[in-house]
Amino acid sequence: MPDRVFNVLFLCTGNTARSIIAESILRKDGAGRFNAFSAGSQPKGVVNPFALKVLADSNYPTEGxxxxxxxxxxxxxxxxxxxxxxxxxxxxxxxxxxxPGQPMTAHWGIDDPAAVEGGDIDKERAFVQAFRFMKNRISVFAALPIKRLDGVALGAKLREIGHSEGASHGRPDVA
Known part of the structure; x- marks a missing residue:
């Protein structure tokens, strides 16, 4: 019997950068174990070109x-x-x-690379850093023995991931 595939949704306000990056990383790194999605509360309707560039440069999918x-x-x-x-x-x-389904939630905030001002090199550097922080979080998440952890332990691990390197200083753990 094949293992269950888990559905994961990454949320951000505009759904142009961080959530898009997370969707792409999990789509590739979690293939076969996870279905990755992203969305925004107030989507801008366009993906940030620096997000697409950094993903493509790192050999992550951008199609769709x-x-x-x-x-x-x-x-x-x-x-x-x-x-x-x-x-x-x-x-x-x-x-x-x-x-629907009462999913487990956690806050994995990182600073918005799209908010960085300056030249293209500064902006791309911010997106590369956001990519790295998100990839690290997703690597830890994908390695969790999800089926062997009870809900309390899994919730604690998910919140812990949100406090890893690069965590924003906003409102943690309110997802």
Whole structure:
């Protein structure tokens, strides 16, 4: 009998950078174990070109990535999520929709690379750093023995991941 595939949703306000990066990383690194999705509370409708560049430069998939509303995943016909992670402090502080299936949640905030000012080199550097922080979190998450952990232990591990290197200083653990 094949192992169960878990659905994971990454949330951010605009769904242009951090949540998109997370979706792509888990899509590749968690293939066969996880289905990765991303969405935003107020999607901008376009993916940040630096996010796409950094993903492509790191050999991560960019095809099919789009900025979309979290309402798509609250609909009756949406995939039932097992995990929902906020990756920006604004989304963590917002009232989220009710997710079918009562997924486990955690806040994995990192600073917004799209907010960095300066030249293209400075902006790309910020996206590379965001990619690295997110990849580290997802690597730890993907290595968890999810089926062997009870809900309390798993929840603690998910929150712990959110406090790893690069954690933003916003509102942790309110996802």
């Amino acid at each position: 990535l789009r900025s979309k509303s979290w309402q798509e995943f609250a609909a009756a016909d949406a995939p039932v999520m097992d995990f929902v992670f906020t990756v920006c402090d604004n989304a963590a502080g917002e009232a989220c929709p009710v997710w």
